[in-house]
Amino acid sequence: MKRKSLQGDLCPIARTLDVIGDWWSLLIIRDALMGARRFSQFQKNLGVAKNILTTRLRTLVAQGILEVKPASDGSAYQDYVPTDKARALFPVLVALRQWGEEYAFAPNEKFSALVDRKDGQPLGKLQIRAHDGRVLEQTDTKVLIPASA
């Protein structure tokens, strides 16, 4: 399906989806943040067709989300290394994960867990907070459109 570009959209959600709003891209970023570096690792983890993976990696590199570096083991392979721009997507991944934990598994179904390395405990639930730390609900917020847009 051909997608409409959201590049000119005023909404930062729409712009972000324009950059990474694709299953594979987000799952590639997830795996890169967890340590995957090689084409073959991404392919094995994701079970994705090589041509799709090639396209997605190229886009992520062009976007500055992954960097291509010489292989860390001195071999002829390339490493795909996440940048700060990739690391900044971690809250997106945590938010997707926490929703999935609650709504995308049957009651007794097992799932992979994201835990604190220090004590092995699952992370706290993400909270939306005001600039001064008050916890907010969605209904406590509103969207402002810039005046001269």
Add this chain to the structure above:
Amino acid sequence: MKRKSLQGDLCPIARTLDVIGDWWSLLIIRDALMGARRFSQFQKNLGVAKNILTTRLRTLVAQGILEVKPASDGSAYQDYVPTDKARALFPVLVALRQWGEEYAFAPNEKFSALVDRKDGQPLGKLQIRAHDGRVLEQTDTKVLIPASA
């Protein structure tokens, strides 16, 4: 492009993307949380083709993310009303927005802002925290795969 289903995946991120991992679905949820209710409102806000919108709304209703209700104004139209399952996606939208604010706009470009109704200030930056409230970086975390998966 035909997508591989991630329905059997152990990772809650993959499962969530299987449910809502589509631009339009997330943007429909965004608009529903901000008050859009009618087919025509979604269509106008998003500039999306009617057949795509019809399919996405049907899927979101089937998933229990939107509910169909008689129009609040007593007309013959239907309202699409967000459920708790939709409201639980608010942190995903906030995380996408905050990344977009930082990385998807040129320095002087304007964007729509999500603010606290109480004081009109932008929200605080999402923080990843341990169960006891310590702020964590991605590198402080790891993924555990269940043993007998």
